[in-house]
Amino acid sequence: MRELQDTEMESTPTIWAVGGGKGGVGKSVVSTILAFWLARKGKRTVLIDADLGGANLHTLLGIKSPPRTLIDFINREFGSLEEICIDTEAKNLRLISGASEVLSLANPHFSQKVKLINHFSRLDADYVVIDLGAGTSFNVLDFFLSAHEKIIVLTPEPTSIQNAYIFVRNAVYRKLSRLSSKNPSLQTLVKIAMDPKNELQVRTVKELLQFIQESGGKDEARAIEKEIGEIRPAVITNMVRDNKEKNAGRIVQIVAEKYLMIQSTNLGSVSYDRQIFSMVSDMVSLLKLDQSSHASANIYEILTKLLGE
Amino acid sequence: MNDRIDKQNSIINRIVDGSVTIDSVAEFEKLLKAFPNDPWLHRAFADLLKREKSFYPAADTYGTSAKLFIEADMTLQSIVSKIHEWRILKPSYQEEEAFYSTLHQCRSKEMGIQRFFIKMKYPEIVAFMSELGPRHFPPGSMMKKFGDEENDLYFVVSGALEETIYHRKERDGKIQKKTTKNLMENDFFGEIYPFEEENVSRSAIETLTRVEFAKISKSSLMTICRKYPNVQPLVEGLYKSRSESDKKGLLRTVRKRVRHQLPTQVNLKIFPNESDKAPLDVDGFTEDISLDGARVVLSKDFESGHLDTLVGKNVKIRIYLPAAFVSLSILGTTAWSKSVSLPEKTTAVVGIQFKDMTNTDRRLLQSYHYGSEGEQNLIWSLWDSLMEK
Numbered sequence: 001m002r003e004l005q006d007t008e009m010e011s012t013p014t015i016w017a018v019g020g021g022k023g024g025v026g027k028s029v030v031s032t033i034l035a036f037w038l039a040r041k042g043k044r045t046v047l048i049d050a051d052l053g054g055a056n057l058h059t060l061l062g063i064k065s066p067p068r069t070l071i072d073f074i075n076r077e078f079g080s081l082e083e084i085c086i087d088t089e090a091k092n093l094r095l096i097s098g099a100s101e102v103l104s105l106a107n108p109h110f111s112q113k114v115k116l117i118n119h120f121s122r123l124d125a126d127y128v129v130i131d132l133g134a135g136t137s138f139n140v141l142d143f144f145l146s147a148h149e150k151i152i153v154l155t156p157e158p159t160s161i162q163n164a165y166i167f168v169r170n171a172v173y174r175k176l177s178r179l180s181s182k183n184p185s186l187q188t189l190v191k192i193a194m195d196p197k198n199e200l201q202v203r204t205v206k207e208l209l210q211f212i213q214e215s216g217g218k219d220e221a222r223a224i225e226k227e228i229g230e231i232r233p234a235v236i237t238n239m240v241r242d243n244k245e246k247n248a249g250r251i252v253q254i255v256a257e258k259y260l261m262i263q264s265t266n267l268g269s270v271s272y273d274r275q276i277f278s279m280v281s282d283m284v285s286l287l288k289l290d291q292s293s294h295a296s297a298n299i300y301e302i303l304t305k306l307l308g309e
Numbered sequence: 310m311n312d313r314i315d316k317q318n319s320i321i322n323r324i325v326d327g328s329v330t331i332d333s334v335a336e337f338e339k340l341l342k343a344f345p346n347d348p349w350l351h352r353a354f355a356d357l358l359k360r361e362k363s364f365y366p367a368a369d370t371y372g373t374s375a376k377l378f379i380e381a382d383m384t385l386q387s388i389v390s391k392i393h394e395w396r397i398l399k400p401s402y403q404e405e406e407a408f409y410s411t412l413h414q415c416r417s418k419e420m421g422i423q424r425f426f427i428k429m430k431y432p433e434i435v436a437f438m439s440e441l442g443p444r445h446f447p448p449g450s451m452m453k454k455f456g457d458e459e460n461d462l463y464f465v466v467s468g469a470l471e472e473t474i475y476h477r478k479e480r481d482g483k484i485q486k487k488t489t490k491n492l493m494e495n496d497f498f499g500e501i502y503p504f505e506e507e508n509v510s511r512s513a514i515e516t517l518t519r520v521e522f523a524k525i526s527k528s529s530l531m532t533i534c535r536k537y538p539n540v541q542p543l544v545e546g547l548y549k550s551r552s553e554s555d556k557k558g559l560l561r562t563v564r565k566r567v568r569h570q571l572p573t574q575v576n577l578k579i580f581p582n583e584s585d586k587a588p589l590d591v592d593g594f595t596e597d598i599s600l601d602g603a604r605v606v607l608s609k610d611f612e613s614g615h616l617d618t619l620v621g622k623n624v625k626i627r628i629y630l631p632a633a634f635v636s637l638s639i640l641g642t643t644a645w646s647k648s649v650s651l652p653e654k655t656t657a658v659v660g661i662q663f664k665d666m667t668n669t670d671r672r673l674l675q676s677y678h679y680g681s682e683g684e685q686n687l688i689w690s691l692w693d694s695l696m697e698k
Contacts, residue, residue: 156696162688166680204681247695255687259680278336281343 013046013125016306017147019132019140019171020164025155026238029276031131032060032286033299034306039093041303043126046085049098050132050143057131058097061088062285066097073119081119090287094125098133113139117146141174149306150233151267154252156245165252168233172205172260179227186212186220204259231262236302237269245269267305270298324353332357348377349467352390359397368397379411382645382660384426385495387412388434389443389466389523405435421550422464422495425543433537440529445521452514452522453498459508460527462499468520469493474512491517501527502548504534573598573677575605576627577659579619579643588625593659595628600674602641602662619646619659626661628674637673640664 018031028049035047049057049070058066068084078084085094120128130147132140144150150171154164180187189212202208205228213221233256235249246269253264273295279286289296324331331337337354344350351374358367371394378387391408394400400408409431429437443466446452452463455475470492492498492514500508504527534541579589593607603626620643628637645660666674679685 158689158692161692162679162685165684165688166677169680169684204683244696251688251691251695254691255680255684258687259684278339281339283343 011124012121013123013128014149015120015128015130015147016149016151017130017132017144018151018153019144020153020160020167025153025160025164026270027133027153028057028060028131029280029286030151030153030236030238030270030299031129032057033289033296034303035093035127035129036090036287036289037296037300037303038127038129039090041307042092044092044124045127045129046081046094046096046123046125048096048120048128048130050130050140056098058086058095059283060280060286061095062283062287063088063095063097066095069097074116081123085123088287089285093287098131113142113146117143141171144171145175145231150231151306152233152235152249152252152264153238154235154248155239156237156241156248161248161251164235165255168231168252168256168262168264169260171233172228172231172262175228175231176205176208176224179224183220186217186224189215189217189220205261206259209261225261228260228262232264233262234265234267234306236267239272240269241272265305267302268298270295270302324350334358334361334363346377346380348374348381348383348386348390351377352386355390355393359393364397368394371397375408376411379414380647382423383495384412384423385464385523386466388426388438388441389521392438392441392443392523395438406431409434421547422497424550425547428539428543430537430539433533433540436533436537437525437540440525440533441523442525443521443523445519446516448516448518448520450516450520452516453510453512455510455513457510459500459510461524462497462501462527462530464497464523465492465494466521466523467494469517470498470514470520471517472498472512472514497547497551499527501530502544504531574629575603576629577605577607577661578625578627580623580625582622589619598628600663600671602644602660604658604660606658607656617646619643619657624661626663628677637670637677639666639670639674 016034018027018034020027031047035045038045047057047061058064063086066086068078068086070084072078073081073084081096085096088095120130130143132144152164152168154160176190180190190208202211209221209225212224235252237246237249240246240248249266249269253266256262256264271294273293275290275293276286276295278284279289291297331340331353334354334357337350337357340350341354351370355367355370355374358364358370371390375387375390375394378384378390412427412434426434441464452470472490472492474490498514500510530540530544534544573595575593575595577589577591577593579591581588591607593605595603595605598604605626622643624641624643626639626641628639641661641663643659644662646657648657680688
């Protein structure tokens, strides 16, 4: 029995979600190259396109028209995600092509999302990499929060830094909202504290926890702090052109620690790479990317950090 | 349109702000294949063609960008593209007139600067355009120092600037640095009105990114106003609209104002003019949102085909803000709509102009965009200390 449990545990894939708020910062490129390197290391990997509004991860893998997409699974044309996985040119790497809007606009109920997340966990793979796409809708945040590794991609631009931070902030508040929904008295306290019309002026997670504590909810405050502390996002700064720009991720890290009471990891940076840019424009598969390119090497280094090697 | 939704805005921004230079025609052509409807990209390509002395293709490409800017409701940018085109190829009367009528296709007239251009009559706009001089400046250029004479009016075509406004201390009359605010595309500066006043600058303005301006001198503007009496009230209206938005203190409170492209789930209730009809209830997501309004892509459930019926209606927009624990409802008006292709379906994108909202709602929306004041300040001071070059 013990052996069976171990086998079961081993067969559950580790899920990485890649988000970041703003469109165009290279989340899909980073997801694809991370998945590629995982596969090259012999890890059976599935890349999932959960991009809002423009599911096109398949084009980065040189697949013109995916025969099956996530929508076919959601519409129950296929009973398992395994059936909609598409092989790619790379050994060990499969793709689940996205269905635009399905995750974000059709607004599946929380239970449906949980079901989908459970299906992600049942994939026959070592790693599942989910490219979340832009935005901070509840669905994007729920998929982000459910992942084992929560990766944020940003570029060294003010808007991107701001949006990446707002993405993390919204993820924290989403978790808070879900936690409090399970506990009616806590929910009342949170609603009072966060109601913009009251005079408490609670603006940060720290102030909220203080308020809950002072209102007699010492244990609840401690539990929330623990749960939020588990978010621990990992930040990647993409399209970096010089040493100063590498600090962009550090900004998100510092602000999140101070205002959201979460510790994040700075995974490092990826150099701006014109080759990638041309390949994306030409719709050439990123699997053909020169592996000695700076960006590819940077992502390989990031991967070793993520794997704890 | 779909290209805008799809992505890579970031790289196009970088080309426009000059942090990425593409100097190969072939590379540009590839990019344009991928993003055929991006006016900024066409504009940057036209600049490259002009630098390479391919004048006819450059004029053609400036023309395309002017057309695409109009479609995106960017009047100033369209005018500037047209100026570049006409500096290469002198326009015929018919071409001038055709452009004048296209300017009126601009659906969104809520900005002072748009009203300013659109309300000019045909000979007035031609006279104005002939005096308007576009020019680029690199980041870190000091455009105006405290105490400089105010002789020119500048319109910001692209890029960002920081204005530091100085005030005198009441006690000893000494000058002290007071506030900073940011100027972005479609803002203007240069205190040249009322014309009879000889103003000196009370602020210093420096470019934060590469910036393109369109400049007109005070003397040229005065000449136009003398010849075309309709223009002076428009100039007055332009300055008035700026002081009104300054009074409202809306976007000015935030350092480095930006348009936000955080797709956010919303629900719209669009009210028909007939009171007995039920409102159209449709979900969507914001493609672009600010404190003034939003562009909303309607969900696939929406049956496109009667786009015009969406325009000019009262609308209640409900925005689901994860940080607010409540949804935010704002009243507004639908300013324009157009069709947009999403995979498997054509739907509509609607431009919504927000009406007055309560301070609480504004604070909520602002906090959603930028975080609280403390969070914003920390981000920007870290930006200044860790990133500024």
